[in-house]
Amino acid sequence: MTTSAHPATATDADLHTEVEHYYARQMQLLDRRSCDEWAATFAPDGVFDANGLPAPAKGRAAIAAAAKAAGDRLAAEGLVHRHWLGMLTVTAQPDGSVSARSYALVIQTQLGGASVLHRSTVCEDRLVRGEDGSLLVLDRKVTRDDIA
Amino acid sequence: MTTSAHPATATDADLHTEVEHYYARQMQLLDRRSCDEWAATFAPDGVFDANGLPAPAKGRAAIAAAAKAAGDRLAAEGLVHRHWLGMLTVTAQPDGSVSARSYALVIQTQLGGASVLHRSTVCEDRLVRGEDGSLLVLDRKVTRDDIA
Amino acid sequence: MTTSAHPATATDADLHTEVEHYYARQMQLLDRRSCDEWAATFAPDGVFDANGLPAPAKGRAAIAAAAKAAGDRLAAEGLVHRHWLGMLTVTAQPDGSVSARSYALVIQTQLGGASVLHRSTVCEDRLVRGEDGSLLVLDRKVTRDDIA
Numbered sequence: 061m062t063t064s065a066h067p068a069t070a071t072d073a074d075l076h077t078e079v080e081h082y083y084a085r086q087m088q089l090l091d092r093r094s095c096d097e098w099a100a101t102f103a104p105d106g107v108f109d110a111n112g113l114p115a116p117a118k119g120r121a122a123i124a125a126a127a128k129a130a131g132d133r134l135a136a137e138g139l140v141h142r143h144w145l146g147m148l149t150v151t152a153q154p155d156g157s158v159s160a161r162s163y164a165l166v167i168q169t170q171l172g173g174a175s176v177l178h179r180s181t182v183c184e185d186r187l188v189r190g191e192d193g194s195l196l197v198l199d200r201k202v203t204r205d206d207i208a
Numbered sequence: 209m210t211t212s213a214h215p216a217t218a219t220d221a222d223l224h225t226e227v228e229h230y231y232a233r234q235m236q237l238l239d240r241r242s243c244d245e246w247a248a249t250f251a252p253d254g255v256f257d258a259n260g261l262p263a264p265a266k267g268r269a270a271i272a273a274a275a276k277a278a279g280d281r282l283a284a285e286g287l288v289h290r291h292w293l294g295m296l297t298v299t300a301q302p303d304g305s306v307s308a309r310s311y312a313l314v315i316q317t318q319l320g321g322a323s324v325l326h327r328s329t330v331c332e333d334r335l336v337r338g339e340d341g342s343l344l345v346l347d348r349k350v351t352r353d354d355i356a
Numbered sequence: 357m358t359t360s361a362h363p364a365t366a367t368d369a370d371l372h373t374e375v376e377h378y379y380a381r382q383m384q385l386l387d388r389r390s391c392d393e394w395a396a397t398f399a400p401d402g403v404f405d406a407n408g409l410p411a412p413a414k415g416r417a418a419i420a421a422a423a424k425a426a427g428d429r430l431a432a433e434g435l436v437h438r439h440w441l442g443m444l445t446v447t448a449q450p451d452g453s454v455s456a457r458s459y460a461l462v463i464q465t466q467l468g469g470a471s472v473l474h475r476s477t478v479c480e481d482r483l484v485r486g487e488d489g490s491l492l493v494l495d496r497k498v499t500r501d502d503i504a
Contacts (some may be wrong), residue, residue, distance in 0.1 A: 073377075074221040076377050078220075084295040087295050088295060142328055144294050146380075147379075147380040147439075165440075167325065171354060172355075172356075175325050175326070180436070180471040205463075206470070207467075221369065232458075233445050236445060291443075292459065321502060322502070323461075323474070325473055
């Protein structure tokens with residue numbers, strides 16, 4: 061046991077923080093129902109899959125349409141969703157992509173009513189960089205804890 | 209699509225982490241009922257506003273008094289509150305201030321009883337720096353999700 | 357009031373992010389029931405104490421055994437736990453150790469059923485470095501909010 065200087069490089073820390081900030085922006089876009097901007101945080105050929113969905117959404121148009129349909133249903137019912145990601149681990153891959161695993165909660169509030177914990181899930185992403193260097197989801201898999 | 213080096217500067221990442229750490233200290237002070245220290249994390253002329261309050265609290269004395277009144281009510285009822293901030297986005301402004309937007313939850317626990325999700329809110333802050341360089345809230349607006 | 361350059365050093369920010377990433381890995385190991393790997397994130401003579409436990413677990417073997425027993429009980433009941441840490445403050449100590457205080461939630465999901473907020477707690481750690489420089493818990497104290 062020693063108490064030597066810590067080994068995490070600034071690069072490690074910066075990448076973790078960059079992914080965290082990227083996810084915060086992404087979830088705020090989704091919850092604001094900025095569906096096209098939300099879809100633009102995925103790669104053009106990005107895939108969103110979840111064990112609670114009948115089929116994956118492939119490509120930005122499909123991802124935007126799925127978000128819009130879900131947002132319209134919530135609005136019609138007077139519900140507000142907030143997506144929280146946390147307990148994030150990131151691993152830079154040799155090919156330049158980034159593997160990220162996190163927990164994700166959906167907090168649901170009824171207008172004029174109560175807030176409840178709607179879903180507990182695990183989110184596994186492969187992230188790549190767009191031409192301007194910004195992060196994009198190439199592949200997302202969301203696994204609900206209530207589905208075995 | 210490329211996998212080039214990521215564009216986030218260390219400065220970007222450091223500011224995000226600094227704000228996150230500042231919020232963690234601030235929420236711990238509030239939940240410990242260290243009301244004067246909580247108020248000192250606001251600018252002397254700082255404003256705390258919320259759509260669930262009858263009027264904004266302006267200045268440190270008013271902010272401390274509001275926290276004390278709320279804390280006293282909770283203690284009398286045997287309730288513990290924990291404020292969680294997350295999904296934080298920060299933007300450095302040209303004038304040196306920082307805009308921060310985050311989600312905030314209030315977790316409420318009854319002594320000898322259950323923990324529940326009490327509130328889901330959005331917190332929008334303008335942060336400035338005190339003379340020693342530390343962050344201070346100049347203006348906070350908290351919006352409860354259950355109030356349209 | 358000034359808006360001068362922020363005073364947080366890269367080292368401060370990097371340590372905060374390093375501890376956050378370490379906790380994310382640690383909680384993912386616990387929730388995956390990787391009990392030996394979970395125990396290896398503690399110092400060989402590490403202590404896990406909680407006001408909800410009859411006695412502290414001392415040393416990696418005891419810490420792994422306690423996690424396995426808890427995980428087996430959950431699996432038998434069809435329950436999934438996710439441990440979320442947040443509102444983390446870290447303080448580097450003169451002796452090279454790190455004091456960390458955070459909030460911790462346990463989110464519990466019934467397979468085929470609902471997700472609920474199971475516990476709200478405060479987690480206080482003393483962290484040290486192993487021979488390879490990685491962080492290890494020397495001493496952890498978890499305090500449930502529902503126990504006075």
